[in-house]
Amino acid sequence: MLLLMIDKEMPIDIVMFADTGMEFPEMYAHLEKLDTYLYEKRGIHITVLRAKHSYEYLMFEEPKVKPKTIENRIQKGIPLHGNGWPGIRVRWCTGQLKTHLITKEVNRLKGELGAVNYVGIAADEAWRCAGEKYPLVEWGITEEMALQICYDHGFDFGGLYRIYRRASCWCCPFQRIGELRNLRKHHPELWARLRELDKRALAQFGPGPLGQFKQNWTVEQLETRFAAEDEQLSIMEESQNAYND
Numbered sequence: 001m002l003l004l005m006i007d008k009e010m011p012i013d014i015v016m017f018a019d020t021g022m023e024f025p026e027m028y029a030h031l032e033k034l035d036t037y038l039y040e041k042r043g044i045h046i047t048v049l050r051a052k053h054s055y056e057y058l059m060f061e062e063p064k065v066k067p068k069t070i071e072n073r074i075q076k077g078i079p080l081h082g083n084g085w086p087g088i089r090v091r092w093c094t095g096q097l098k099t100h101l102i103t104k105e106v107n108r109l110k111g112e113l114g115a116v117n118y119v120g121i122a123a124d125e126a127w128r129c130a131g132e133k134y135p136l137v138e139w140g141i142t143e144e145m146a147l148q149i150c151y152d153h154g155f156d157f158g159g160l161y162r163i164y165r166r167a168s169c170w171c172c173p174f175q176r177i178g179e180l181r182n183l184r185k186h187h188p189e190l191w192a193r194l195r196e197l198d199k200r201a202l203a204q205f206g207p208g209p210l211g212q213f214k215q216n217w218t219v220e221q222l223e224t225r226f227a228a229e230d231e232q233l234s235i236m237e238e239s240q241n242a243y244n245d
């Protein structure tokens with residue numbers, strides 16, 4: 001959306017990005033490249049919004065203060081600090097690390113300057129639109145078309161979208177199993193960090209919704225599953241080679 005807005009000479013005063021701190025390294029490199037491009041074309045830099053506390057602090061250390069939550073946790077024997085893994089019912093990360101920051105800043109700019117907020121939702125996810133300006137929807141540009149436009153402008157996200165269908169936080173528990181399999185294969189250093197987070201969450205919160213990565217899987221169980229799949233694959237390859245010989 002930003003690239004097309006630049007091409008179409010639409011007015012742009014501020015470009016915001018909310019950083020969870022858990023994006024892929026390739027995404028941070030992409031943002032640097034995009035920032036340089038934006039500065040060349042429009043003389044402005046990307047405004048990065050960051051919450052006061054990190055993802056890991058919120059996951060493991062944030063003290064609980066609401067009396068009802070404290071009472072509930074004491075009853076269940078859950079520690080009084082940390083939110084644990086984000087879950088369907090308590091998706092604390094999106095709110096605290098992204099939407100609250102953006103909404104607050106957008107509302108400030110709307111109130112003080114009458115700003116117009118453009119959001120890059122694509123035409124094939126128009127059901128997400130809610131009261132802002134959505135140029136990609138107006139122009140009928142789907143996610144696939146938008147990605148191609150980025151590629152055509154020389155932005156390939158370090159190849160992330162050739163590996164992953166979605167590329168937001170690498171530690172996201174809402175990822176599909178296939179994406180996690182790819183994470184282990186293509187980003188082993190991030191997979192190792194995910195295993196560490198998993199161990200820490202299980203040690204702190206136990207095997208309930210806060211301590212368990214996905215409803216039916218810990219990261220360690222996924223590691224066992226993926227390692228077994230690799231083993232099976234190499235046995236098949238060896239026997240195929242032996243057959244060819």
Ligand code: SF4
Pocket residue numbers: 020086091093094097098168169171172173174
């Ligand atoms: S990508 Fe996943 S982990 Fe990151 S903020 Fe969104 S829901 Fe939370």
